[in-house]
Amino acid sequence: MLFEGLAExxxxxxxxxxxxxxxxxxxxxxxxxxxxxxxxxADVNFKVVKDFINRVKERAVGDEVLESLTPGQxxxxxxxxxxxxxxxxxxxxxxxxxxPPTIYMMVGLQGSGKTTSCGKLANLLKKQxxxxxLVAADVYRPAAIEQLKTVGSKIDVPVFSMGTQMDPVNIxxxxxxEAKKNxxxxxxIDTAGRLHIDNNLMDELQNIKKAVKPQxxxxxxxxxxxxxxxxxxxxxxxxxxxxxxxxxxxxxxxxGGAALSVRAVTQKxxxxxxxxxxxxxxEAFHPDRMASRILGMGDVLSLIEKAQSSVDIKKxxxxxxxxxxxxxxxxxxxxxxxxxxxxxxxKDIMEMIPGVGGKQLKNLDVDEKELVYIEAIIQSMTxxxxxxxxxxxGSRRKRIAAGSGTSIxxxxxxxxxFEQTRKMMKQFTDMEKGAKKGGxxxxxxxxx
Amino acid sequence: MFFNGWDNDKSEQQETESKGFFQRLKExxxxxxxxxxxxxxxLLMGYGKIDDELFEELEELLIMADxxxxxxMKAMDHLQKKVRDHRLEDASEVKVLLKxxxxxxxxxxxxxxxxxxxxxxxxILVVGVNGVGKTTTIGKLAAYCQKQGKRVMLAxxxxxxxxxxxxxxxWGQRSNAPVIRHQEGSDPAAVIYDAIHSAKAxxxxxxxCDTAGRLHNKKNLMxxxxxxxxxxxxEYPEARKEVLLVLDATTGQNAIQQAKTFGEVAxxxxxxxxxxxxxxxGGIxxxxAQTLGVPVKFVGVGEQxxxxxxxxxxxxxxxxxxQ
Numbered sequence: 032m033l034f035e036g037l038a039e040x041x042x043x044x045x046x047x048x049x050x051x052x053x054x055x056x057x058x059x060x061x062x063x064x065x066x067x068x069x070x071x072x073a074d075v076n077f078k079v080v081k082d083f084i085n086r087v088k089e090r091a092v093g094d095e096v097l098e099s100l101t102p103g104q105x106x107x108x109x110x111x112x113x114x115x116x117x118x119x120x121x122x123x124x125x126x127x128x129x130x131p132p133t134i135y136m137m138v139g140l141q142g143s144g145k146t147t148s149c150g151k152l153a154n155l156l157k158k159q160x161x162x163x164x165l166v167a168a169d170v171y172r173p174a175a176i177e178q179l180k181t182v183g184s185k186i187d188v189p190v191f192s193m194g195t196q197m198d199p200v201n202i203x204x205x206x207x208x209e210a211k212k213n214x215x216x217x218x219x220i221d222t223a224g225r226l227h228i229d230n231n232l233m234d235e236l237q238n239i240k241k242a243v244k245p246q247x248x249x250x251x252x253x254x255x256x257x258x259x260x261x262x263x264x265x266x267x268x269x270x271x272x273x274x275x276x277x278x279x280x281x282x283x284x285x286x287g288g289a290a291l292s293v294r295a296v297t298q299k300x301x302x303x304x305x306x307x308x309x310x311x312x313x314e315a316f317h318p319d320r321m322a323s324r325i326l327g328m329g330d331v332l333s334l335i336e337k338a339q340s341s342v343d344i345k346k347x348x349x350x351x352x353x354x355x356x357x358x359x360x361x362x363x364x365x366x367x368x369x370x371x372x373x374x375x376x377x378k379d380i381m382e383m384i385p386g387v388g389g390k391q392l393k394n395l396d397v398d399e400k401e402l403v404y405i406e407a408i409i410q411s412m413t414x415x416x417x418x419x420x421x422x423x424x425g426s427r428r429k430r431i432a433a434g435s436g437t438s439i440x441x442x443x444x445x446x447x448x449f450e451q452t453r454k455m456m457k458q459f460t461d462m463e464k465g466a467k468k469g470g471x472x473x474x475x476x477x478x479x
Numbered sequence: 480m481f482f483n484g485w486d487n488d489k490s491e492q493q494e495t496e497s498k499g500f501f502q503r504l505k506e507x508x509x510x511x512x513x514x515x516x517x518x519x520x521x522l523l524m525g526y527g528k529i530d531d532e533l534f535e536e537l538e539e540l541l542i543m544a545d546x547x548x549x550x551x552m553k554a555m556d557h558l559q560k561k562v563r564d565h566r567l568e569d570a571s572e573v574k575v576l577l578k579x580x581x582x583x584x585x586x587x588x589x590x591x592x593x594x595x596x597x598x599x600x601x602x603i604l605v606v607g608v609n610g611v612g613k614t615t616t617i618g619k620l621a622a623y624c625q626k627q628g629k630r631v632m633l634a635x636x637x638x639x640x641x642x643x644x645x646x647x648x649x650w651g652q653r654s655n656a657p658v659i660r661h662q663e664g665s666d667p668a669a670v671i672y673d674a675i676h677s678a679k680a681x682x683x684x685x686x687x688c689d690t691a692g693r694l695h696n697k698k699n700l701m702x703x704x705x706x707x708x709x710x711x712x713x714e715y716p717e718a719r720k721e722v723l724l725v726l727d728a729t730t731g732q733n734a735i736q737q738a739k740t741f742g743e744v745a746x747x748x749x750x751x752x753x754x755x756x757x758x759x760x761g762g763i764x765x766x767x768a769q770t771l772g773v774p775v776k777f778v779g780v781g782e783q784x785x786x787x788x789x790x791x792x793x794x795x796x797x798x799x800x801x802q
Binding site: 284 | 548608610643663
């Protein structure tokens, strides 16, 4: 897995620090080195990384480590919170003008995906009952107009064009008139790709902007962009002014750190992401998902969230001890069931842990409805029966079944399952020991 | 702009030609240069002494040029060793050494950085992710090959992107190279097949094949590319094969993965680094040269038909570091 890197490294970094109450400066410094590397590998701009690291450091040093988390997880939690805050905590939508037509203008470098995004956006808003018109204002790239026309015909949206000999400003103006005449309430202007340092072409954008007063100027950015993303975003933002960002080609395997850089220098929201070559592969932007993609931590984050809210780590530690010494009882089983109910199914939890594959999970399929019966059965046992299941003979089984409103078969099944669970837990304990030796992976929760 | 017509292009071509390659490359890399050297010089002026802080700042410069963490660390290791070996004490001398180190890391000895057109016929397959400038590169490449006295034919193998075929057709007209095309949406392998046989029949010397942009993590599309490469191999055994990966200089660390994955389906013989006329510095080619040994053969420095420069590591790094 590509995305496991950082979480694993942080876990390892903090292994030796287990049980400390507060994050010290030294802890955090070490962890920040890993975070910095991860962000640079993800193409987040160096300066943005520096700022970010400083902010996290400031917040993390002296922070109380939550009881349910390891110090490593605590740092990941802070990093993720700060990152999500920086990405924009909520989704941001495009706005519409109170006096139609609403005009959007697409701008960006060559090859960032403006024309495709025009089509995708038109398609999306058409589904929301808008009546869009596409305007072909790219008179420079050979066949750019043909491309927009083809895209338009695919989604059944008309394309306004005046050939390549006209001034794009005039084309844009004429396009708006055309829209008004034909009752379009939305106009999307496709402009030519240009370098942010090409002053003539940047002026042209300004002139279009002055002429048509767009509701939103959307900067289209390739998600694979490297360190240069800040220069591009800064220039377009300063010289033309932008209202939002469309991040394209996110269906690739880039970590997409450019998203963070662009957001950091423009302070403008990312509104949409392009997720493929098909016209409907266009989605609203989710800041939280992007944050964990850039960090490369996959679902470890949601695991932390869940754990934070529901696992009582002390109970889990006791449980672990019992597991190791084979003293696992029905009482513990009941406890665990209750915690599991808080956290979602055990299988879900296990799947979120990097390194735990499907194999070990096969025997673990517990029907969640059955849990209710299981609880009832255990609650109908005496204390002795719970700690020492060996004493449960035929007549005791009968009594338990009657007491819990279940059948003897169900009681038998549970006893069998309990035995399996004991075995399984032993396996996990062994596995964990083995893994520790190999240093390959580690279960974040001693309890499971 | 190039819509002024073909004749204007020609005169511009002659004009720029007189400036010579080195000058033009430097011009193309102008922005890169100003940015990089400006910083580097102010950096080195500020320091009389060579200390950790200096190395840290240089490290930052390389990272900001998309050289990537690992390759930057390697460059810094080499630089520090050289500084020790030469017993340097003055920071201003470090620049020369840094240049040496970067050139060394960038140079791919065995393969060489020149496009070899000695053998007729040659077939050039141009591949890359979406939007890096494949079709534009082919337009310029056709002109380049013609200047070397070759008869060039183009194959419109991008049957997927709307307008791609027309775009190539226009480039074909600019350089008077015939374009073999099918309908949009048709099988690209069939276009290539036809183009090969047409090139054979007309005794063309260089066949340049366009392909649709594809993200390297799309299995099916990569298999399609593999198929195209196999067709070249099978139907055109007598031709020398050149597979050029077009990389956008603004691309970050993902470019390494691109080079790796494209190379798996169609063995790369070179890289064309485009869009160097922006502020991006294209440092990503250093880790690519280091890990994959694929040489850069051309750099694209603009939208004009002659804005494609043969790559030379010395000139590239010099243009980056000298003012």
